[in-house]
Amino acid sequence: MRPPRTPDRILFVAGAWALALIWLLPLAYAVWTAFHPAEFETRFALFAPLTLENFVRAWNAAPFARYFVNTIVLVTMVLAAQLILCSLAAFAFARFEFPGKNLLFALVLVQLMVMPDILLVRNYATMGSLGLIDSILAIGLPYFASGFAIFLLRQTFKTVPRELDDAARVEGCSWLGLLWRVYVPLAKPTMLAFGLVSVSHHWNNFLWPLIITSSVETRPLTVGLSIFATTDSGTEWSIITAATLITSAPLLIGFLLFQRQFVQSFMRAGIK
Template sequence: MLESVGAALLAILWILPLAYATWAAFHSSEFTTRFELLAPLTLENFHRAWVAAPFARYFLNTFVLVSLILSFQMVLGTLAAYALARYEFRGRNVAFALILAQLMIMPDVLIVENYRTMSWLGIVDTIPAIALPYIASAFGIFLLRQTFKTVPKELDDAARVEGASGLQILLKVYVPLARPIYVAYGLVSVSYHWNNFLWPLIITNSVEARPLTVGLQVFSSSDQGVDWAIICAATLMTSAPLLIGFLLFQRQFVQSFMRAGIR
C-alpha cells in the first residue's frame, strides 16, 4: 500500500509539469498563467516556434548525434565487455578497475580537458566533438560484462567444436543472449544524449552543429521577454520523439529492465 502511494505521488510530480506544458502549448499566451476550461485551442504556438528557430536542422543534428554515439557505444562496449568477461590477459583486473572508477566521476568534471582535447584536434563546433567523449561508456561495458559472465562456457566450447571463431561466438552466441540488455541500455543512452545540454552548449557555436536542447535557449533569450506558450510548444516538439517512443515501446522498455535486473 505504501509503495503504491509513493508511486502515485511520484507520477503526479512527473505529470504536472508535462500537463502544464501541454496546456500552455495549445493555448494563447494569455492562458499560460490562468486556467479556463473552455479556452480556445490553437496550433499557432507550434508554428511560431518552428519558424523562430531552425528546428529541422536541430532535429537532424540530434538524430545524427544520438545514432553516432549509440553505434560506437554498442560496438566498443560489446568488444570490451567480451574481452573482460572471457579472455585472460595481463592487466585485465586493472583495466576493469579503471572502468569502474570512471563510473564515479561526473562527466562535468572533465569538461575543461575535453574542450582542450577537441580544440587540439581541431573539431570544435562539430557533431563529432559532441559525441567523442561519450563513444565509450563505462556503464555499458560494466553492464554487458556482467551479462556475458552469466553465459555458460560450455556454449563457447560447443561453438569452437563447430569451427566458430572468437568473433563468430560473440556475434552468434553472446549478443543474441544479451539482447534485452542492449535494448535497456540503448533506451538509457538515447534518452540521456537526446536531453544532454551543458557539453553541447560549450562545444558548439553555430546552428550547423547544435542539437535540440541547445536550440531551445533561443526562446529564453528574446529581447521581447519570455513567451511561455512558445517555449512550451518548442519543448513539446523537442520531447515528443522520446515520449512517442516510450509509449510505443513501453512493454519492451519495462521487460528489458526487468531482465537486466534479473541477470
C-alpha cells in the same frame, strides 16, 4: 487475488501517486500552455480556445528540422560506437585472462563515479587539438566508451555457459564470430536497455553540446531550444512550452508506444 490493504501497502501506493503527480503537473502545465493562446498562460478556463499557433511560431523561430537531423545523427553515432566498443571490451573482461585485467576493470568502474562535468575543460582542449570543435563528432566522441555499458554487458556475458564457447570453437568459429553469433543475440535485452538510457541521455544532454558547438549546422535540439530563453520580447511561455514539446515529443511518443518492450528489456537485463 488482490493483496490485502496493509498500512505499508497503502503508504507505498500513496507515495507512488505523489511522485506521479509531481512528474505530471509540470507536463500538464506545458501541454495546457502550448495549446492555448498567450492570455491563458497563468489562468485556467474550461472552454479556453485551442490553437496550434504557438507550435507554428516556435517551429519558424528556429531551424528545428536541422536540429532534429543533428540530434538523430548524434544519438545514432554514439549508440553504435558504444555498442561496438563496449561489446568488445565486455567480452574481453568476461572470457579472457590477461595481465592487469582486474585493475583495468576497476578503472572502468571508477569511470562510473566521475561526473562528466569535471572533464569539460580537458575534453574541450582535446577536441581543439584534434580540430573537431563545432562538429557533431566532437559532441559524441567523449562518450564513445561507456563504463556503464561495459559493466552491464560483462555481467550478461559471464552468464553464458562456456560449453557454447567450446561448441562454437570446435565448429571453427573465430572469437569475433563467437561474439557476434552467440553472445550478442543472448545480450539483446541488455543492449536494448542500455540503448534506451543512452539515447535518452544524449537526446537531452545540454551543457557539453552548448560548450563545444557554435553554429546552427552542428547544434542539437537542446542547445537550439535555449534560444527561446534569450528573446528581446520577454519570456513567452506559450512559445517556450511549445518548443519544449516539439523537442521532447519523440521520446515521449516512443516510450508510450513501446513501454511494454522497455520494461521487459530492463527486467531481462537485471537492472535494478
